[in-house]
Amino acid sequence: MSDQFEPVIIGFTCNWCSYRAADMAGTARMKYAPNVRLIRLMCSGRLDPTFVLKALAGGADGVMITGCHPGDCHYVSQNYKAMRRFLLMRRTLKQMGVEPERLKLVWASAAEGAIFTDEVNKFVEQVRALGSLHWPTSGEGYEQMFAIPEHMIAKEVTP
Amino acid sequence: MTTNGKPKFAMYWAASCGGCEIAVLNIHEKILDVDANFDVVFWPVAMDAKYKDVEAMEDGSILLTLFNGAIRNDENEHVAKLLRRKSKILVAFGSCANEGCMPALANLSSVQEMVDTAFSTITTDNPNGIRPQVTFTVPEGDLHIPQLYPAVRTLDQIVPVDYYMPGCPPESHQIAAVIDLVIQVLQGKAELPPAGTVIGAGNSTCCDECKRKRNEKLIKKFERIQHVMIDPELCLLEQGILCSGPATRSGCNALCPAAGSPCIGCYGPADGVLDYGSRLMTAVASVIDSNDPDEIEHILDGIPDPAGQFYRFNLAGSLMRFSKSAWQG
Numbered sequence: 001m002s003d004q005f006e007p008v009i010i011g012f013t014c015n016w017c018s019y020r021a022a023d024m025a026g027t028a029r030m031k032y033a034p035n036v037r038l039i040r041l042m043c044s045g046r047l048d049p050t051f052v053l054k055a056l057a058g059g060a061d062g063v064m065i066t067g068c069h070p071g072d073c074h075y076v077s078q079n080y081k082a083m084r085r086f087l088l089m090r091r092t093l094k095q096m097g098v099e100p101e102r103l104k105l106v107w108a109s110a111a112e113g114a115i116f117t118d119e120v121n122k123f124v125e126q127v128r129a130l131g132s133l134h135w136p137t138s139g140e141g142y143e144q145m146f147a148i149p150e151h152m153i154a155k156e157v158t159p
Numbered sequence: 160m161t162t163n164g165k166p167k168f169a170m171y172w173a174a175s176c177g178g179c180e181i182a183v184l185n186i187h188e189k190i191l192d193v194d195a196n197f198d199v200v201f202w203p204v205a206m207d208a209k210y211k212d213v214e215a216m217e218d219g220s221i222l223l224t225l226f227n228g229a230i231r232n233d234e235n236e237h238v239a240k241l242l243r244r245k246s247k248i249l250v251a252f253g254s255c256a257n258e259g260c261m262p263a264l265a266n267l268s269s270v271q272e273m274v275d276t277a278f279s280t281i282t283t284d285n286p287n288g289i290r291p292q293v294t295f296t297v298p299e300g301d302l303h304i305p306q307l308y309p310a311v312r313t314l315d316q317i318v319p320v321d322y323y324m325p326g327c328p329p330e331s332h333q334i335a336a337v338i339d340l341v342i343q344v345l346q347g348k349a350e351l352p353p354a355g356t357v358i359g360a361g362n363s364t365c366c367d368e369c370k371r372k373r374n375e376k377l378i379k380k381f382e383r384i385q386h387v388m389i390d391p392e393l394c395l396l397e398q399g400i401l402c403s404g405p406a407t408r409s410g411c412n413a414l415c416p417a418a419g420s421p422c423i424g425c426y427g428p429a430d431g432v433l434d435y436g437s438r439l440m441t442a443v444a445s446v447i448d449s450n451d452p453d454e455i456e457h458i459l460d461g462i463p464d465p466a467g468q469f470y471r472f473n474l475a476g477s478l479m480r481f482s483k484s485a486w487q488g
Binding site: 048049050052053054056057070077080081083084085087088089091092093095096097098135136137141145146 | 310456486
């Protein structure tokens with residue numbers, strides 16, 4: 001094991017294109033970084049920003065959203081909604097101090113296993129360079145954040 | 160039970176504005192029912208009582224405590240824990256206790272930035288740069304003021320809460336209904352809802368109560384309400400006014416949209432919504448009428464403060480809870 005930081009990435013794929021791309025990468029035995037944990041949705045339009053925030057608040061370092069190419073959505077236009085949500089979410093998260101580079105949107109068709117693996121590898125390196133996000137709502141950071149010396153609590157509010 | 164035999168009632172304000180107490184008084188003559196049925200033992204805004212009086216009470220001896228306000232400092236936390244011990248029913252009353260509300264918008268900044276803004280901006284007359292100290296020594300001894308926490312938390316992030324009553328403030332007719340219910344329970348005529356229930360509000364969204372006409376929403380530009388003449392009949396979101404109705408819990412009878420002002424989301428997340436801002440972002444992004452990334456970015460420029468817009472009332476209760484600057488200092 002090397003000492004380098006291994007980011008945890010949650011990847012959302014759509015049933016009809018990008019999941020098939022990942023599947024194709026697998027059957028073609030293409031190698032890609034093992035940091036990404038893929039979750040299949042029926043469509044990128046199913047991607048509620050809640051999923052992304054839950055991933056980040058739960059300890060993920062980056063989130064990758066993937067779907068069919070514009071115009072190719074199995075459900076006609078839902079990947080455009082995914083794109084708009086992605087752009088809006090990135091702005092909101094930036095205000096919360098989450099670097100926009102921790103979020104990525106990738107279009108990959110069922111035939112584009114090579115593009116998929118390539119984008120995963122690039123994204124893993126991008127997040128690795130940013131370092132760990134380690135949001136305090138995951139792990140022990142939360143207790144530390146609100147820990148203040150016991151003697152002060154007792155003194156200040158009890159007569 | 161006290162000597163007069165009436166069950167005890169308490170109300171407390173932590174990090175809040177006092178609007179919740181006004182809303183309680185706004186139930187008009189029903190406040191006399193509260194007095195007739197309850198012995199008010201602790202209510203800092205209305206009567207004199209000391210924390211040590213509450214500390215001296217038996218655990219579980221207060222029947223009903225309405226707790227409004229968020230947890231900003233260690234005094235808030237201490238009283239929250241104290242009242243939890245002393246109360247049978249603890250209600251998170253109002254948006255601050257439920258989800259953080261306005262005080263939690265400070266979670267987008269560090270405590271240092273917040274104190275700088277309060278004590279060292281150009282409008283502040285503070286030539287010596289004096290800052291509040293947690294401890295200060297005077298001849299009589301050490302003085303203490305409460306310590307600010309790096310972020311605001313909601314009541315149920317500190318102690319278990321029995322019921323949630325949302326609103327900023329909760330509507331008076333809803334408060335009156337809840338008080339009626341508790342009195343009926345006392346008289347054995349009704350039963351309490353299961354613990355964890357949201358009381359004094361609806362289960363649907365603000366849009367469901369809104370009387371405005373709705374069509375398909377297609378937005379090319381977000382407008383500020385002061386810059387446009389709004390159609391009095393048509394859905395505000397359709398007119399490009401950012402309205403929080405689609406994500407917000409019903410219960411207020413859509414007062415703001417009825418008055419021509421967008422819903423700002425004070426009733427908090429609707430049933431089943433885990434993260435209020437996410438739900439609102441989902442809705443708003445869906446109605447933008449463009450498929451071109453550059454044009455979308457341009458339209459989104461019309462929302463200058465997305466975190467403040469989508470988490471206006473809900474930052475402490477959201478999944479992320481605070482910004483990085485709050486926990487990195």
